[in-house]
Amino acid sequence: MTHGRIQVENGELAYEIRGEGDPVILLHGGILDSRMWDAEMSELGRHHAVVRYDARGHGESSTPTERFRHYDDLRALMTALELPRASLVGLSGGGRIAVDFALTYPELVENLVLVATGLSSMVPKDPFVLEQTKNLEEAGARGDLPAAIESILRMWVDGPRRSPTDVDQRVRLLCQEMYTQTVVRHRLTGFTLMDELRAIERTGELTPRTLTLVGDLDSSDIVAIADQIASEARDARKLVVPGVAHMINLEKPAEFSRILLDFLSCS
Numbered sequence: 200m201t202h203g204r205i206q207v208e209n210g211e212l213a214y215e216i217r218g219e220g221d222p223v224i225l226l227h228g229g230i231l232d233s234r235m236w237d238a239e240m241s242e243l244g245r246h247h248a249v250v251r252y253d254a255r256g257h258g259e260s261s262t263p264t265e266r267f268r269h270y271d272d273l274r275a276l277m278t279a280l281e282l283p284r285a286s287l288v289g290l291s292g293g294g295r296i297a298v299d300f301a302l303t304y305p306e307l308v309e310n311l312v313l314v315a316t317g318l319s320s321m322v323p324k325d326p327f328v329l330e331q332t333k334n335l336e337e338a339g340a341r342g343d344l345p346a347a348i349e350s351i352l353r354m355w356v357d358g359p360r361r362s363p364t365d366v367d368q369r370v371r372l373l374c375q376e377m378y379t380q381t382v383v384r385h386r387l388t389g390f391t392l393m394d395e396l397r398a399i400e401r402t403g404e405l406t407p408r409t410l411t412l413v414g415d416l417d418s419s420d421i422v423a424i425a426d427q428i429a430s431e432a433r434d435a436r437k438l439v440v441p442g443v444a445h446m447i448n449l450e451k452p453a454e455f456s457r458i459l460l461d462f463l464s465c466s
Contacts, residue, residue: 200244205279207272213259214252214276218244221309222285223463224273225251228446229292229317229390230351231377232258238452239288239459246460250285252276254296256389257381263392270300270396277307286310286463291355291421291445295319298398301407311409312459313428315421315445318402319395325418327359348378358444360416370449399424402431409435410462412455414443421445 200217215233217240225236233251243249253260255272273296277285286309289297294316301308323329331354338346356374357366381387409432413425429437438458440447448455 200240205276207255207267207275209265209267210255210261210263210272212252212255212261212272212276214250214280215240216248216250216280218246218248220247221463222248222250222282224277224282224285224287225249226273226287226289226293226296227251227254227257228290228315228355229295230257230381230387231291231374232381234258234373234377235290235446235449239448239456242456243460247286247463250276250280250282254293254389256385256387256392258377262385263388266392266394268299268394269296269389270303273297273300274304274307283307284309286312288312288314288459289316290314290448291317295395295398298402298405299396301405302396302398302401305406308407310463311405311407312462313409313411313425314447314455315413315417316411316424316428317421318398318424320397320399321420321424322399323418323420325359325420328354328418328420344379344382348375348382351378354418355445358414358416359418361444366444367450370446373449374446402428403433405432405435407434410458411435411437412447412458413437413439414445414447414450415439415441416444418445 227235232253236251287297294313331350335350411425411428443450
C-alpha cells in the first residue's frame with residue numbers, strides 16, 4: 200500500500216493506492232472522507248490497482264482557499280499517478296464528481312459505478328430532505344454542531360423511512376465522526392467554493408458503461424436520479440439494493456463488493 204500527496208492548483212490531495220491491475224478510483228461521499236472505503240480497498244485490491252483519495256475540503260486534503268473544480272482535481276490525480284484511464288466508483292457526492300468528470304473527460308473513464316449518486320445542479324424535492332435541511336440551517340445559525348451533524352445523519356445515513364435506532368450504530372458512529380471532522384476542519388469549503396457542471400440536464404451525454412445502485416430506503420430524489428441515469432445514459436443499468444438507504448457500501452459491504460467486482464469483471 201502506498202500513501203502520498205499530490206499538488207493541485209492552489210491545494211493538494213491525500214491519496215492511497217493498493218494492488219495491481221486495471222485501475223479503479225473510489226470517490227467518497229460529501230462531508231465524508233476516504234475511510235468509508237476501507238472494506239473495498241481490501242477486497243478490490245486483490246484484483247485491481249485501487250486508488251482512494253480525500254477530495255479537496257475533506258479528510259487529509261487541503262482546505263480550499265479559492266474556487267476550484269473537483270473533477271479537475273481528479274484529472275490532476277490521474278495525471279500524477281500516470282493512469283491513462285480508470286473505472287470510477289463514487290457514492291453520493293463522489294458520484295456527482297464522477298459524473299462531472301465523465302462528461303468532461305469521457306475518454307479517461309473505463310466504467311462508472313454510481314452509488315446513491317447525486318448530480319450537479321440537482322434541486323432537492325423530497326420533503327424529508329427539505330425538513331432536515333431546514334433543521335441543519337437552523338442548527339448552524341445557532342452554532343449547535345451536534346444538532347447540525349444529527350440532521351446530516353438523519354438525511355444521509357438513516358434516510359426517510361428509518362429511525363436512528365434502526366441503523367447499524369457502527370455505521371452511524373463512523374459517519375458521525377467523519378462528518379464532524381470535515382465540518383470542524385474544512386468548514387464545508389469543499390462545497391461552498393466548488394464549481395460544477397449542470398449534469399442533471401446532461402445525463403443523456405454519458406457514454407461509459409455505467410451501473411447505478413440505489414437503496415430502496417433512500418430519498419426519493421436519489422431514487423429519481425438513478426432512474427434518470429438508467430433511462431438516459433447510453434449504456435447504463437440500475438440495481439436496487441434492498442434494506443438500505445444512502446450508505447450502501449457501509450451497510451452491506453460484502454454484497455456491495457460482490458456487485459462491484461462482478462460488474463468490473465465483465466468490462
